[in-house]
Amino acid sequence: MADDAGADDRGPGPSGYGRHEPAGPMTAGQDQPAPGAGPKVTAVGGGHGLSSTLRALRRYTARVTAVVSVADDGGSSGRLRRSTGLPAPGDLRRCLVALADPTSLWARAFEHRFVGGELDGHALGNLVIAGLAGVTGDFRSALIESARLLGVQGRVLPATAGGVVLKGDVDGVDVVGQARLSKSLRPIGAVSIVPADAPADPDAAAAVADADQVVLGPGSLFTSVLAACVVPGIRDALSSRTEGTVYVTNLRPQLPETAGMDAADLLRCVLDHRVVVHDVLVDSAAAPAEREALATLATGTGPRVHFAALGRPDRSAHDPLALGEALASLVPRRPGP
Amino acid sequence: MADDAGADDRGPGPSGYGRHEPAGPMTAGQDQPAPGAGPKVTAVGGGHGLSSTLRALRRYTARVTAVVSVADDGGSSGRLRRSTGLPAPGDLRRCLVALADPTSLWARAFEHRFVGGELDGHALGNLVIAGLAGVTGDFRSALIESARLLGVQGRVLPATAGGVVLKGDVDGVDVVGQARLSKSLRPIGAVSIVPADAPADPDAAAAVADADQVVLGPGSLFTSVLAACVVPGIRDALSSRTEGTVYVTNLRPQLPETAGMDAADLLRCVLDHRVVVHDVLVDSAAAPAEREALATLATGTGPRVHFAALGRPDRSAHDPLALGEALASLVPRRPGP
Numbered sequence: 260m261a262d263d264a265g266a267d268d269r270g271p272g273p274s275g276y277g278r279h280e281p282a283g284p285m286t287a288g289q290d291q292p293a294p295g296a297g298p299k300v301t302a303v304g305g306g307h308g309l310s311s312t313l314r315a316l317r318r319y320t321a322r323v324t325a326v327v328s329v330a331d332d333g334g335s336s337g338r339l340r341r342s343t344g345l346p347a348p349g350d351l352r353r354c355l356v357a358l359a360d361p362t363s364l365w366a367r368a369f370e371h372r373f374v375g376g377e378l379d380g381h382a383l384g385n386l387v388i389a390g391l392a393g394v395t396g397d398f399r400s401a402l403i404e405s406a407r408l409l410g411v412q413g414r415v416l417p418a419t420a421g422g423v424v425l426k427g428d429v430d431g432v433d434v435v436g437q438a439r440l441s442k443s444l445r446p447i448g449a450v451s452i453v454p455a456d457a458p459a460d461p462d463a464a465a466a467v468a469d470a471d472q473v474v475l476g477p478g479s480l481f482t483s484v485l486a487a488c489v490v491p492g493i494r495d496a497l498s499s500r501t502e503g504t505v506y507v508t509n510l511r512p513q514l515p516e517t518a519g520m521d522a523a524d525l526l527r528c529v530l531d532h533r534v535v536v537h538d539v540l541v542d543s544a545a546a547p548a549e550r551e552a553l554a555t556l557a558t559g560t561g562p563r564v565h566f567a568a569l570g571r572p573d574r575s576a577h578d579p580l581a582l583g584e585a586l587a588s589l590v591p592r593r594p595g596p
Numbered sequence: 597m598a599d600d601a602g603a604d605d606r607g608p609g610p611s612g613y614g615r616h617e618p619a620g621p622m623t624a625g626q627d628q629p630a631p632g633a634g635p636k637v638t639a640v641g642g643g644h645g646l647s648s649t650l651r652a653l654r655r656y657t658a659r660v661t662a663v664v665s666v667a668d669d670g671g672s673s674g675r676l677r678r679s680t681g682l683p684a685p686g687d688l689r690r691c692l693v694a695l696a697d698p699t700s701l702w703a704r705a706f707e708h709r710f711v712g713g714e715l716d717g718h719a720l721g722n723l724v725i726a727g728l729a730g731v732t733g734d735f736r737s738a739l740i741e742s743a744r745l746l747g748v749q750g751r752v753l754p755a756t757a758g759g760v761v762l763k764g765d766v767d768g769v770d771v772v773g774q775a776r777l778s779k780s781l782r783p784i785g786a787v788s789i790v791p792a793d794a795p796a797d798p799d800a801a802a803a804v805a806d807a808d809q810v811v812l813g814p815g816s817l818f819t820s821v822l823a824a825c826v827v828p829g830i831r832d833a834l835s836s837r838t839e840g841t842v843y844v845t846n847l848r849p850q851l852p853e854t855a856g857m858d859a860a861d862l863l864r865c866v867l868d869h870r871v872v873v874h875d876v877l878v879d880s881a882a883a884p885a886e887r888e889a890l891a892t893l894a895t896g897t898g899p900r901v902h903f904a905a906l907g908r909p910d911r912s913a914h915d916p917l918a919l920g921e922a923l924a925s926l927v928p929r930r931p932g933p
Binding site (some may be wrong): 376393395412 | 676701706713714723731745
């Protein structure tokens with residue numbers, strides 16, 4: 260049942276949900292919960308969207324896990340994948356930085372991009388992750404050491420233990436490669452990963468299954484959100500949940516990846532990929548027809564739809580404060596004593 | 597006066613010198629002085645030789661400063677110089693690692709070299725130093741942050757604040773570039789830096805002037821030792837010293853850079869470059885003619901010559917333990933109370 264679909268913008272409603280209890284003492288001057296405080300929240304996806312979500316989550320919990328697609332094969336990540344054979348580090352790096360000690364010089368250094376010469380375009384953090392993986396012989400250890408360096412509060416895990424490739428159906432033709440898919444001028448149909456049976460990272464799957472709340476999106480629908488969610492072990496973990504999985508829709512179509520798709524189209528696509536969600540968070544600027552389509556998707560066993568003012572004033576992206584407040588209000592209440 | 601030139605191999609002798617007092621409590625299990633213990637020792641040079649010296653110095657003092665040539669224009673350093681315009685990081689990186697906490701994963705990571713692709717041959721530490729310099733806008737800050745990351749005990753300073761180029765006279769022709777000089781099949785004459793008036797790093801010059809002991813060599817004569825010593829501000833600081841500057845000669849000629857040169861030839865070349873040294877430490881395997889030539893150089897105001905068994909059993913390099921012991925015995929005794 261959609262509590263709020265089509266209703267006014269009074270924010271997320273009742274039915275076992277409500278404003279989450281304060282997450283505990285705030286760290287002075289940073290308006291963030293103290294280490295270990297707050298609900299267990301796992302965010303799944305990739306790209307800039309996921310790192311924005313992490314910044315929003317930090318406002319109400321210190322127990323954040325990011326489960327990150329490593330299917331990226333473009334840019335600095337793609338070049339490193341080709342030369343090292345490791346999973347794509349770029350989206351993991353962004354998440355590490357999003358959860359880093361904000362005063363850390365290394366957080367800035369990880370985002371530093373070289374200009375000119377053979378290193379042109381490489382983010383230093385990608386090189387550090389790749390180098391640490393080379394030294395330790397283990398990609399996971401490289402992430403753990405990087406997290407320590409950056410003073411990360413939370414965990415950053417790859418969705419799959421090894422590298423995978425994203426495959427999408429475009430007009431009945433298989434298009435292979437995340438970078439190519441993200442540039443497709445024709446509508447993308449179903450996406451999947453190659454190899455199809457790539458195992459999920461066990462800790463990542465557990466973090467999805469066990470969290471108080473799981474947040475999908477916002478971000479590139481096919482090449483970030485679904486790239487992580489269609490990993491079989493992640494999808495199964497999502498299916499095992501009975502509440503508290505929220506899909507945050509994008510503020511506007513992303514060109515060309517989701518050209519012409521409104522929030523209802525995004526949600527329909529997520530559900531078509533057999534990704535189970537219990538709540539959908541939509542910006543209150545949604546048009547009447549969009550709200551109507553969402554209400555239709557929300558009938559029966561469909562997810563509850565919630566509206567809130569989520570965009571920055573210029574609507575360029577979600578406002579971390581507003582998104583954090585809306586998501587905090589959707590954390591399932593734990594059973595009372 | 598040469599105390600020991602031509603004498604037997606009983607090790608360095610008297611004349612205001614002697615076994616240095618124990619450097620204070622040792623760190624358990626590592627056989628190294630505790631932080632802050634030991635004489636102030638500054639090592640000047642570059643390349644593998646300087647990092648070996650630093651490992652030897654660590655055995656008797658925790659107050660080590662490395663003053664490092666940044667004239668390198670070959671390999672990973674050279675490629676980074678060309679793409680970033682920064683001073684060469686490679687020799688600085690080696691010194692940071694030599695003075696690092698030996699249990700640090702980052703020390704290993706700094707030495708990790710990428711294999712294949714566009715990063716082939718780059719040491720991760722070089723990329724980190726270059727990236728940090730890009731972020732902070734300051735090469736010195738990059739070295740300080742790297743030292744902190746590695747748990748470095750001591751200081752690593754560039755000989756010059758900015759990048760310089762090494763120039764050498766080969767058969768009356770100027771050959772420009774350290775990498776080219778190191779491959780010269782013809783004898784190298786005088787070397788100098790370009791620009792000739794490049795200022796020394798002020799802290800580096802002070803570390804040379806103020807140290808209890810300064811160690812030059814072993815290592816590539818022209819492209820490491822002299823590349824740092826002929827920086828005018830460093831040479832002036834060396835000239836200001838009245839005792840405690842030791843030149844450690846190489847175990848054997850380095851091909852092709854010092855082909856045909858024995859320890860006496862190396863010392864003569866150092867003195868010809870107006871680099872003031874008070875003691876010369878020579879391996880006890882020196883031949884009679886070599887000892888005789890050294891004794892000649894040591895007459896009058898020439899440096900004292902000391903012999904000790906310094907080489908590893910396979911004579912591939914200096915043995916850090918033996919070199920450390922010999923150098924410790926040459927630290928000037930401080931005036932008694």
